[in-house]
Amino acid sequence: MRINLTKKEIINSLYMQLGFSKKICENLLEDFFSIILSELRKNKNVKISKFGTFILRHKKSRIGRNPKTLEKKIISARNVVLFKPSNQLKKYINKNE
Numbered sequence: 001m002r003i004n005l006t007k008k009e010i011i012n013s014l015y016m017q018l019g020f021s022k023k024i025c026e027n028l029l030e031d032f033f034s035i036i037l038s039e040l041r042k043n044k045n046v047k048i049s050k051f052g053t054f055i056l057r058h059k060k061s062r063i064g065r066n067p068k069t070l071e072k073k074i075i076s077a078r079n080v081v082l083f084k085p086s087n088q089l090k091k092y093i094n095k096n097e
């Protein structure tokens with residue numbers, strides 16, 4: 001089962017744990033995301049200790065096919081973001097409770 005975590009839920013969690021106003025918590029979250037995005041554009045890698053690494057990878061253009069119509073189409077070159085979890089995160093996720 002997939003559960004989506006929204007920005008509003010994260011802001012409420014920060015509000016409850018830190019005690020700051022919701023506006024300050026929203027600004028903290030937005031700043032955090034903007035730092036990650038700007039560093040990805042500059043450096044192509046963002047490592048967050050004990051969490052994981054965001055990697056920007058370039059994909060070349062290629063020929064794809066629509067499975068319904070079997071129509072061939074060129075998929076343009078693009079950058080994609082990959083996430084590689086740290087060993088600590090992997091151990092935490094797989095820890096038997």
